[in-house]
Amino acid sequence: MLTARRGLPFAVSFCLLAHASWAKDTVGGKVAISGEAQAVCAFTTSPSASAASNMQLSSATTNASTVLINQLIEPSTARLNPAAITLTIKATCNAAHQVRFSSMRGRLARDEQSAVVSGVFLDGINYKASLSWATRELSIQADGSPNLGSATEDSAANTGDLIVVVTVDGTDNDFSLPLQAGGYSDTLLIGLFPRL
């Protein structure tokens, strides 16, 4: 009996210890998840004209827009009229990026061949265009020079208004000369490109 009395407390306490350990059992694991936000630049709205003088925004989408000069010449003299427009486009770039601004034809060039018997006429219209984006300013003096354009790098993400101002005035053109009849046009390219 002595052996039994000494053996029992030991056996019981052992079983209690084993029971206590069951409640603590937990298992676990970890899963690391990750995803990528690619670098993107986008025009989020089509342009709107926030100011205009003798110019109007005749069509506007986020891809392409058209600006018309209402009265290109003074009807009685055929001399060029000044005109200006300010366009605002909402844009965003979620990473460092490059801004590019260029003119395809170098000025408002005549759509048809020049046809003058004699005398001096304007056969193209020079203009100024500027672009503001965040702290960056780009400008084009569209005077017929080839490959007109400029670009700048922005080292950070930016979202907000991109503002383009186009001005036709007497500082770039000889307003004393008549303008040949016909159509005049140019295309301004505005690009925001994520830096690779």
Place this chain on the structure above:
Amino acid sequence: MPQICVAWLAFFLVSIAFYEPAFGGDKVSIEIIGRVEPQCEINSQKRIVELGSLLTSGTYRFNMSAQCNAPFDLAVTSLNGALKRVAIDSGKPSFSLALPYEVFIVIPTTGGDVQQTCASAAMTDETGCRLSTPGDAISDGQDGAVEIRWHGGGEHLQAGTYSDDLSFLLKPRL
């Protein structure tokens, strides 16, 4: 451990049997209890999950199974409460540096599938996203699933890599 326990009890019984004739008429009652320890495992098909693009909405599903011979509680916690941009960058106020997401979990049990959906923002404390087997239901290791769901951050999410850690903790309920 139970084997040692039984061995001691056997020794005790043998000891009693040896002394009993000398005392005659005495009685000893021995209760023998056997317990099966809970054995639980949680297995994920994935340790690293790459969701791909976060600019557009998406889901990512991977298998996960729980094997547990006792009813259990499963808690899933999120380290960041969202997919958080990895690079240290103050960013600009107009851009997001974190993308919330949802976790959907489904685990087959003997009492039917148990499932839960939780927002990442609600999974940062230790309670996390909690899922419990009903009553005495257990799970025999059949494939369940975890699904990560997110709404695209669009171009307002600053470019870069975003990450979070999900921790799964399974606790037998006894």
